[in-house]
Amino acid sequence: MAAAPGRRRPAVLLWAAVCLATALAVDRSNFKTCEQSGFCRRQRGLQPGHSPYRALLESLQLGPDAARLQLVNEVTKVPLLLELWGLQGNVTRIRIKELNPLRPRFEVPDVLVAEPPVERLAVTGRDEGSLELSLGPAGHRLLVTEKPFRMDLLQGRELLCSVNARGLLFFEHLRQRRDSFSDKVSSSVGSLWDKIKTLFHRDTPREPTAEEGGAAEGQEETTGGTEDAGTQSEKPTEATAEAAEEPGSWEETFKTHTDTKPNGPTSVGLDFSLPGFEHVYGIPEHADSLRLRTTEGGDPYRLYNLDVFQYELYNPMALYGSVPLLLAHSARRTLGIFWLNAAETWVDISSNTAGKTLFGKLLDYMQGGGETPQTDVRWMSESGIVDVFLLLGPTPAAVAGQYAALTGTQALPPLFALGYHQSRWNYNDEEDVAAVERGFEEHAVPCDVLWLDIEHADGKRYFTWDPSKFPRPRDMLQRLAAKKRKMVSIVDPHIKVDSGYRVHNELRSRGFYVKTKDGSDYEGWCWPGSAAYPDFTNPEMRAWWASMFAYDQYEGSTENLFTWNDMNEPSVFSGPEVTMHKDAVHHGGWEHRDLHNLYGLYVQMATAEGQIQRSGGQHRPFVLSRAFFAGSQRYGAVWTGDNAAEWEHLKISIPMCLSFGLAGLSFCGSDVGGFFKNPEAELLVRWYQAGAFQPFFRAHAHLDTARREPWLFGEENVALIRAAIRQRYALLPFWYTAFYRSHRHGLPVMRPLWMEYPEDATTFAIDDQYMIDRALLVHPVTEQGARGVQVYLPGKGEVWYDVASLQKHHAPQTLYVPVTMSSVPVFQRGGTVVPRQERVRRSTECMRGDPFTLYVALSPQGTAEGDLFLDDGQSFDYETKARYLHRQFTFAGNTLTASSADPRGSFDTPAWLERVVILGAGKPAAVVLRPADGSETRLDFQHEAETSVLTLRKPGVRIGDDWAIVLR
Known part of the structure; x- marks a missing residue:
């Protein structure tokens, strides 16, 4: 199942060569330092x-x-x-x-x-x-x-x-350009500039002068100001203060690109x-x-x-x-x-x-x-x-x-988006997609989404399909839907300049492209070759873009096709720093320099709106975006970009995602296995184990890497990968509830320890372990050949339970945890309740209505609490029709109770309670179930004295009902 050679277009070959050349290390010379800016x-x-x-x-x-x-x-x-x-x-x-x-x-x-x-x-x-x-x-x-x-x-x-x-x-104020001091005489001004810098940066104490304060850019704004500033008449005038502007103030060159600055x-x-x-x-x-x-x-x-x-x-x-x-x-x-x-x-x-x-x-x-x-x-x-x-x-x-x-808060994702995603650049054709999907079936590995990169489109013309590789996209999507799986296709914001391409012709005829400073359509080089860039800052253009996701516009699309916006920084291979020229002009006459960091947000915003509109406003979108800004959390997911199959890249994925979460972007992950290079089996397994405990869980790889579907690394390794993915699926109720809480209140789903333990200075610099919501502490194994990890358990007077062994540990302490290749160190916090669905199936949709298990981890005081959010997993009905259940579970006084955390919601589900596991419990004489009707039923139980774990089997109550379980 190697990638088929010989079918890439010249533009791809050119840029793939650049990618490979830079894959060993980024070419810093392509990007400015502060001194060069x-x-x-x-x-x-x-x-x-x-x-x-x-x-x-x-x-x-x-x-x-x-x-x-x-x-x-x-x-x-x-x-x-x-x-x-x-x-x-x-x-x-x-x-x-x-x-x-x-x-x-x-x-x-x-x-x-x-x-x-x-x-x-x-x-x-x-x-x-x-x-x-x-x-x-x-x-x-x-x-x-x-x-x-x-x-x-x-x-x-x-x-x-x-x-x-x-x-x-x-504050560099707007001004008129003084031609006599233009950049055409930059060498003379440069000499004067050097003298001014020497004058302004000397260390002799004196009152503030010309622009040691104001024009210290006054390096741009002033030639005067060497006298005592205490006397008003001695201060330089505005004209003299602006006389010696630094070369580059009105025009600046980086490498071969010149940025004109009409506003100075x-x-x-x-x-x-x-x-x-x-x-x-x-x-x-x-x-x-x-x-x-x-x-x-x-x-x-x-x-x-x-x-x-x-x-x-x-x-x-x-x-x-x-x-x-x-x-x-x-x-x-x-x-x-x-x-x-x-x-x-x-x-x-x-x-x-x-x-x-x-x-x-x-x-x-x-x-x-x-x-x-x-x-x-x-x-x-x-x-x-x-x-x-x-x-x-x-x-x-x-x-x-x-x-x-x-x-705004993190958008509540559709439930399938929290499952496992399988991607690479690129799955070759419909037969390849079918073979990969069969592989998940044959090896019993859960998977919710298969992804298609840029090669799926007809000559990199987005909103199309390659007629030889993907001649029947709707049939392909319907076959996935029959297995309750989804697909994501890439739609990038660079449009092939081609008079035979409908999307390009419409954008050009409507005047929806970004313009050059001279008023023509801005063009650059990207995957399709010569490309133009839609002006996503224009609300009319965004509305048109959203309309393109309608099923009659995006031919071959169905309701189980979702979207990936890549290259939306925007990426311009031929541009300065591989992006758009700053003097390009957007809607309203604004220069690109004014709003550059907004572009990617607008792309994701318009795409998400298109997915919502195609469903008549009924279904939640899923859009992955590489570029983002403040507020992007309202529109979907993000990831850490083009990483590499190296241990250090696995390690850095943790602090990167933690930083995203602190900035409101809870739905974050990294390319499992690394985008560049080929991971050895140990690294791949460890990355799957780490990725299973990050919010967005997707494997992805470069065009020129070896195929790495989970079953290609031998039985022992596929078993380890399968186990990691199954852990993710068992915890989906917990993840979904955490995302609901983030959506309502803004707290990150994946968060640093100091957010939960703000007074514990030991946590302030820890970034190799973290919390998921408030209940689970995770320390992925990120060292090659590791035989153990040091885990810090915070919280004076608290207890933690090893999720694998169910062993109780007292905090605070640093605990050495021995690990094998199957180990993922995870601890449940005493005082919490974590809901699981342990009948793991091929996809999230297959698990809908399945029974639940509650893991009740007791605090030293013998208490615990947690919650569970349930809805249809795909629509906005939880908002518009209050069709949801939000259940509260509380353990106190040897009694576990279930009640409504929000009585406004109502949702009918056949799901029931299959099992309760109470960690840190003594052995009761009897366990009694009390449903809402007041009757009593004795429950079978098992108690492990060594670990103090009490397991209650088949309470059988509906998860949406009120009830109590009493330990006597």
Whole structure:
């Protein structure tokens, strides 16, 4: 079943060669460093401590919803408008933009689910040079200092966050280009620029000058400012402040690509100081540890959606998606910073405790000279405005809820999407698909979805099928449906430029493509060869795209065909950094530079809407997207992109998915087995075991890798893989319930330990183990040849139960767990109830109505609780018609009770309770079942004294009924 050679088109051959050349290591030269990104270089060139901005406190306007006052750059005289909101739920919003811009600046649409409700503000204090605002009933106060401008956010007497405390606010205002200083004389300006940098960065103490604060980009904005700034007449005028603009301000070249900048330099930057915090997380996507590292001495973390083949690990380089949300956590509090800007963004992180060992910190404390830990975070974006939300917690769950209230929660996926997915680039034809599907049947391996990559379409023309390879797609899909399986086909957002291609002709005739700066349709090179790019920022184009998923438009499609949006950063092989030119023009006249990171979100949004529309609004969509932004969680799943069959890539999948979850993207996974290269059997087995305990569970591989369906590695290994997949299916009720809770409340499904144990400092840097919801702790085996793993069990006074042996362990402790090739270390938390369906079948749909088993893990106090969410697994009826069951299970006083967790829901299911396993229980004299009718029935039971496990067989009650089981 090797991949058929000789059938790839020239474009594929060309790019496949590039892929293979870069597969050994990413070619860093294709992607910018901060130094090569003009605005990042300018922003970072600004040194702390000399801010030129002053708050005009007398300009304060206090309305019922917001406070507004002006800021002025005392060098350039350009006024800014500062707007402040206290939002309900402990959130503060800060927005800074030009008071009188030459033209509008881009403000990110479609990410916030609604304008958040506000608290009433009040002035609670004034002093010379400062004023104090009350932000609402939670006791938050904002102290605004006039000169240099600074804001301090307090709760009571505790300082939570300082804004512009380091003086790094830098707002490149819109201006007219001065031709005499254009980039045509860049060599002369460059010489002058070097002199200015030397002048501005000298260390002699003095008052803030020209743009050590304001134009330190003033490296772009000023030639003057070397005199004492205390006298107004000595300050340079705006004209002289702008005289020496850095080469590249209006036009910038990277490799062979030149980016024209008709609006000139427009970047924005701002710093935040977080006293008391030394652990920060978030800002995916990066192939890095969960805890973010300091960036002093290296590049900042970059947020710029890019197509990066086999990315490097532990590197702040940008990858496929961007969520500008950073979380800070300490034993006392959690808070978040949400920087709402869709342009290229860099994030610098510094810490006064970086590099200090634990012993060094302890020594500081003992000597009485220890300083309060502090992390400083600096955001720098190429364009747009400053629009930032401070999420004030105070708990991890509160911050998750605050972010979800702004951008939405994870969409509840259809149940099949939580099963196992089998993919590769590419299954060759309909016969190949049928053979793979038969393989799952013959080897008794559960599977819900088979995937088709780009070779399934007719010459990479999406919404079509290759007539020789897939001549009867509807028949193929119906055969899968008969086995209760689904299919996913790829639909990428680059459209083959071909006058014989209906999709292209419609897009061109309707004017729906992204334009060049000259007004023609933007074209680049991608999989089909010459390709154009639909403008997904245009609501009319998105509506048209959604209509293409109708069954009469996407010929051969059926209701069990779902969608994969790849390459939607967007990927442009011939473009700068393998993406779209920044001076391309979108709907409304906005440049691509303004909204680049939004493009992938819009693609997934339009595709999901198309799937909903094709069902008449009845069925939930499933869309996998490689690119994403804040709010993408509302539209489907994401994954970690083009990884490699290496142990380190298996390890990094855990912190990457944890970071996704912290940023609201709960439905995340990695390519099981690695996309590039060929995994040895041990690595493949371990990856299946890890993937079975990650939210999105898909195997996928590159065109030129060997086939790796689960049964191709010998009987011993297929048995191990089968067991891992069966574990996933047995836990599907638990996964689905966890996703429902995430959908309702915004908590990540897969979460770091510190979210559940926020006061336990031991958990703060752990990223090789994690929690699924609040009940299961998982530590996948990610070391080659491992014979054991060290598992940290948190929670003072808590107990944990090994899911495999049912052995009880007391916490907190670090436990050495011996492992074999069949081991997946998983522990159930004492005090929880986990529902399972242990009659595993070929797919999720086949298990509908099957009986349940409850695993009741008792706390040291002899209590436990958990829940179960059930509906039809595919429709919106749980929302529109309240057709669902949400059951609550509680164990206390030797009695297990089942009741409704939400009486609004109603759903008829034949599912019943097959078994109850109580962990940590003594042996009762009798066990009695009490249904809702008040009758009593004795139940058979078995007790294992060695493990204190009590098993109750066949209670036989319906899972949707109220009942009690009493241990006597």
